[in-house]
Amino acid sequence: MIRTFKGALLLGAGLPIIGAIPAHAEPAAWPAGATATGDSAAGAAISDIVVTGTRASMQKGIAVKRQATVIVDSVSSSEIGQLPDFNAGDALRRVTGVNTLLYQGEPRFVIIRGFSQGYNDILVDGFGLASTDVNMGTTNTNGRQISMEVLPANIASHIDIIKSASPENEAGFVGGLANFVTPSAFDFAKPTLSASLKGGQALDSKSNGGNHFVGEAQMSGATRFGSDRQFGLYLSGTYWRRQINVAQQEAGGTQNWYTAAGAATTPYGGNTYPVPSQRLYYNYQNERQRAGIEGRLDWAGDHGLSAFLTGYYFDQKEDSSRNTLNAAVQSSTTDTNQTATTGTLSNLTQTVMLGRYHWRRHVYGVYGRGKAELGDGWLADFGASWSHGYVSNPQTADSFAQTRMAFNYDIGGAVPVFTPVSAANANNLSLYPATTRVEETYGLNSNRYDFQANLGRNAGAKDIGFGVKAGARLMITRQNYGYNGTTYTGMAYTLANVSNGTICGYQCDSPIPLINPSSLDTAFAGSTGITATPNTVSNAGGTYSLKEQIWAGYLQGQYRSDRLFIQGGVRLEATNFHSASTQATNGIYAPISATRNTTNLLPSLNVIWNDSDAGKLRFAISMTLGRPSYGGMALHGGTLSTTSATPTLATGNPDLKARRAINLDLGHEWYFDGGKGMLAINGFYKWIKDEIYSFGAYQTIDGVAAPVLVTQFRNASGLTRAYGLEASLSHDLGFIAPALDGFGFNANLTLARAHMPITLSDGSVRILDSLPQQPGRIVNASLYYDKGKMHGRIAWNYLGRLWDDRFPNFTPTGFYANRIQQPTNNVDLQMSYDLTSNISVSLDIQNVTAQGMTYRYGYNQEMFQSTWKLPTQILFGAKVKL
Known part of the structure; x- marks a missing residue:
């Protein structure tokens, strides 16, 4: 089968030779300034659409x-200049086949x-962006991506999701x-200036932290100038x-099983009753801010010359206080x-912790492009x-613990309930x-240079x-990762000296003691006999540098008649990757x-047959790459983290190879009423060689009391296949009545x-029916009203079950503990009225x-793992356009 497809690909690669034969060339008919507007990577022009509102958004997307x-x-x-969302990821959730991972x-x-993100790439006007992906809470930590939190929604006039490859496009994607x-400025018929302001609240209960402020302000403007209005700004x-509070409960990374006599045994053994290994309450007090500016200067000169230059600066700050109450079952x-x-557990350690996490992420840069009609x-x-790209993430975690506590538990409800046998001791803060x-x-x-x-x-x-086209591209990425950690012990104070009230976790049966940060820092500064232990292994392993150079060249040919379009060619990519760090040998x-x-030689072929004036049949076949995360492929020692509920150690694999995918697409599109409506159905099938997965196994690490989850990226030995079907339908409803x-x-x-196929630690192979973070079903639906002065949209977004591989477990006995995110349903409402x-x-x-999030595990997802709440946000706003 694969040989057949390779043959088809090589046939498409021969089109440039045909395209070199002289043919009558129709001169490019660019509207005034159109060559300087940063054309869509999909090759579309949408300058002739002038309707506004949600209907305009749909019709431009169709065009x-x-x-x-x-x-x-x-x-x-x-x-x-404005998408009706708060960051770029919000806007993308409305596109066919697209959804987002929330944090x-x-x-x-x-x-x-x-x-998921490891299979995709992001460009702005066809150029790459520097990464902000470090310590992001995923197995792709230290990856290639820019996080959507940094990008405002109004960065783009439109966002194209390209799903089939062509030689001229970046080839580092499998999904899209x-x-x-x-x-x-050339998008607007006349000078324009607009400003908007929105403000409201994130709604939450008083016991969970209460309501918090949410707000946004935007301003944009465009003008053309010069003797012939040839410049645009x-x-x-x-x-x-x-600001929000996120309340969360977890039952531990694994479950425990016991014999009839009460002794611990192997998974699914003993009396077969699973028991949570933890009752973990979190309450995140999370505040986020984002600011950004963007400017673009265009020039449309004479004789077919044009150019543009863009500069941008996007900054995001996040401050999060994580309040924790963790009753952890011990091995004895x-x-x-x-x-x-139900039952009674004899020996637990209950820990109260305050984690203070601060992120500063920003990305800035400049890019430009010039064109010449020859x-x-x-x-x-x-x-x-x-x-x-720049990220600074200082964080401090202070822990207080009471040991040898007994708890009664009840897992008969929606979430486990742990009740201390001695409530007096549990509530005595001086015992922590x-x-x-x-x-x-x-x-x-x-x-990143491009x-x-x-x-x-x-x-x-x-x-x-x-037609024929050729080109070259050089992408250079230089990154420096830094990590520094120190653990302090020997403090002389207790929780009673620094506490300040309580706050609820996911439920309020055992409120989380709040720790006053100022009192805590004062107590720490005044405590004598403290021992500071640098995290030597983690400091060395988490500090490393890398340089990647990707040289690419392509040659493609095309043929277009009234009904047929064929485009094919090859892209050649040569990659040089170098990484450096430090590592201990005998200490x-x-x-x-x-x-x-x-x-890598990457051929591709795209065929379009216009079977009617309103119908298109599309066929595409290509080879593309899914490049590994930088943290996965860089040579560096382990980075040990003991502050999370599950201690983790991640190491790099310099022998990690990029995924190689053969992609097959076949679809049809029907267009109605001159572009006012569309029905599209598309099927895809992908053969992926050298699939990447994170192998995790629990090991004992010196100096860490609990078992550590040691993970490393590696390539799968078998062939991975992924396949699916997409369908979309949009139309005005006025034709009905x-x-x-x-x-x-x-x-x-x-x-x-x-x-x-996944190889477990004992060499056995399991077959998974999904890729990491791959939902089996995504549904987006919206109903809008757009007439006169009234505009509105209600949108529903469904994300099916998916495997969350942040904490993978590929041991035979622990395989049940791989976490499955349960389906989510999100509903958003937007309305506006023109005064x-x-x-x-x-x-x-x-x-x-x-809608919050829930995770389950077990061979049939029969066991609760975690859940958390997310609040409703209501904002009122006003906009002025001049």
Whole structure:
């Protein structure tokens, strides 16, 4: 089967030879300034659409998809320079086959066709961005991605999700390629200035922290100037702030089983009754701020010359206090009076902890592109980009513990309940001495350089006849990761000296004692006899540098007639990757480094058949890459973290190879009423070689009381297959009845499955039916009203079950403990009313149903693992357009 597809790919690669045959070239007919607006990576032009509102967003997205030469889905701004969402990830959730992974209630990474961030890439106007991905709470820690929290929604006029490869496009994706196309002054018929302000609250109970402020301000403007209005300037700025409390409960990374006599035994052994290994309450007090500015200068000169230059600065700050109450079962614990749902545990350690986590992430840079029409259908362009990413993450965790406590438990309800046998001792804060203070700092400095050059003849998205195009690209990434940690012991104070009230966890049967940070720091500073122990192994292993150079060249040919479009060619990529760190040999640390060189030949073929004036049949086949995370492939020692509920140690693998995927797509699109509606169905099948997974096993590490989860990325030995179906339907509803004039809907469905072989620690193989973070089903649906002065949209987003591989367990006895995120349903509501042609007011309600997150594990997901709450957010706003 694979040989057949490779043959088809090589046949497509021969098209450039055909394309080199002289043919009549239709001169490119660019609207004024269109060449300087940062064309969509999908090759679409949407400048002729002038309607506004949600209906405009849908119709612009349809236009991008219809005119694209590859398989693409798009979301466009529903108003001038503004998407009706708070970060770029919110906006992407409306695109067919796209969803997001949430962190603290905000989108962090993008899922495309069920493929998580490690399978996708993100561009802005076709250029790469520096990473902000360090210590992000995923197994892709120290990855390639920029987190969506850094990017405001109004960064783009439209966002294209490219799902099939072409030689000219970046090849580092298996799921999809997200390209943010920024606004230009040439997008507007006249000078414009707009400002908006939104404010409201995140709603929560008083016992859980109460209501908190949420707000956003945006401003943007565009003008053209010069003797022939050949220059255009677009500027935008945004500020966003949100505070919430996130209450959470966990039952531990594993479960315990006991014999009838109460002694611990193996999983699913003894009397077969599972018992949580922890009752862990969290309450995160989380505050986030985001600010950004963006400017773009365009020039549309004479004789087919044009250029643009863009600069941007996006900054995000996050401060989170994690209040913890953790009753942890010990290895010597016995279980008496046990039934299927209740019992008494003899020996637990209850820890109260305050974790103070601070993140500062920003990305800034400059990029530009110039184009020249050379005559006789030839078009050349050159672009260059520099992007800098920075992350600073200092954090402090202070723990107080009472040992040898007995608890009664009941797991018969929705969540486990632990009740101390001695409530008096449990509530006596003087019985909780300070045990440890851990101070850590994670850091990242990242620079990414991107140089591109292209030359084509008769190779535009609308050119008739044969065409040819060639180009080259050089991407250089330099990153420095830093980690420094110290553990302090021997403090002389107790929880009673620093406490300040209580707050609820997920439920309020055992409130979490609150620790006063000022009192805590004063007590620590005044305590004598403290011992400071540097985390030597982690400091060495977590500090490393890397450099990656990717040289790429491509040659592609195309042919277009009235009904047929064929595009094919090859892309050659050569990668040089070098990493350096330190490593201990017999206790002596010395520099280490590794270098790896790889070359990949990546053919692709796209075919479009216009079987009617309103129908398109699309076929695509290609080879692409899924590059490993930098932390996974860099040579560095282990980074040990003991502050989390499960101590972890991650190590790099310099022999890690990129995934190689053969991608097959077949679909059909039907367009209605001149682009006002669309039905699209597309199937995909992917054969993935050298799939990457994180192998985890619990091991005993010197100096750590609890078993440590040691993980390392590695390539799967077998062939992984992933396949799925996408369907989308959108249309105005006025054709049904006059009473529905102004109403419309947009709905899409993605079904995805996989066949992924995993080798366990004993050499046995398990077959998984999903990839990491791959949901089996994604559904997006929205109903909108857009008529006269009234505009509104209610949107539903469904994410099916997925395997959360942040804490993988690939041991035969522990395989049951792999966590499965349960389905989520999110509903958002947005309404606005035009007071005048220049002033409007709005109402936004995010997460109407207060949807949280729940995880389960077990061979049939029969056991509760964790759950947390996320609040509803209500904002009122006003916008002025001049």
